Amino acid sequence: MKNPVRSVVSRSSLKRLPLYLHLLEKLSAEGVARVSCTYIAKEFDFDPTQVRKDLEATGEVGTARIGFRVASLIGRVKELLGWNDTHDAYLVGVGNMGKALLGYRDFEKYGLRIVAAFDKDPQKIKSHVFGREILPMSTLLKVASKTPARIGIVTVPADQAQEAVDLLVVSGVKAIWNFAPAPIRIPRGVILENARLTRSLAVLTNNLVKKT
């Protein structure tokens, strides 16, 4: 194993790392060379001990009272997140969410490159979204045999999600990023990550009704 710390980082730490990375890149652009956990903690209103623990999971060692080297820490955070590598992805389902993801230029910064987009709708096929041609779903396996990808992004309606996932799994993807609000079954060895807007909305609206 190249980097043994990778296996011990918690899911909640992982979710905070993109935030730190964003701040570190801003500081780097401003010419700041060193940063302390206290500074980062203050910026996000987090507990400094938690920030220290999150950052130490990257393997980077800070110096007392001086802190971490910004440039070096950026590299370590990216490595832990897997954002130094490039991950090719297919996107299935070019509705509103699919279009938003196709247009999201920052993905390349995170190592995610959407190499092909598919849809079932004949109206959408052959049209272009952000300069990319939409391909028919029926060609996915053929495309995969020439241009394999490791991630499948699922932005189809809930009732078509399992079918899309099954096809992506057959095509050889190793991870599914699912945006459909449906329970998904995947074979052992394939990674499933659900990105659900409604989870975040649930917390917000529950808090709102509690206040009234």
Next chain:
Amino acid sequence: MKNPVRSVVSRSSLKRLPLYLHLLEKLSAEGVARVSCTYIAKEFDFDPTQVRKDLEATGEVGTARIGFRVASLIGRVKELLGWNDTHDAYLVGVGNMGKALLGYRDFEKYGLRIVAAFDKDPQKIKSHVFGREILPMSTLLKVASKTPARIGIVTVPADQAQEAVDLLVVSGVKAIWNFAPAPIRIPRGVILENARLTRSLAVLTNNLVKKT
């Protein structure tokens, strides 16, 4: 307090409730009248005890071996989530993510109604996105004095996020749903919920690099 259980439900329970709701509505449409925790747990590969705890937080009481009444449970879950009420919202920033949210018809099901969309870009102002006219940011306070909203959805770039939030707070919104990858400061009493795609992507790509 009308519903005292509201204050004890955990954030992680809240995040699972939209999933249950989706399944319950599917069952209801299929004419299923009763459902057990075991069935729901199996559907999502969750622990049945956890599902029971989540559902009991709604105040609904199940019957041993028979389970919960689907119709009644749907009502309770929606009440706990605040999705029985309608929450008017402004959306600020009509980029790709803003457009995707404007086009997301299911929000009405969750009680979220975007009543106005704003942007700074003169190219976008007066254009229509999903039948809605995009208004200039400078008119937000005027709009708010006539059509107040309780939620502000922020889909501007990171470096414009704080400014958008400040304006929304002045307009009187009680909750911010932030999609920008930036730390946000809000006054006490205003709810902040961050919806960050990169958090979910971080977990996925970290798992992917661990496997290789």
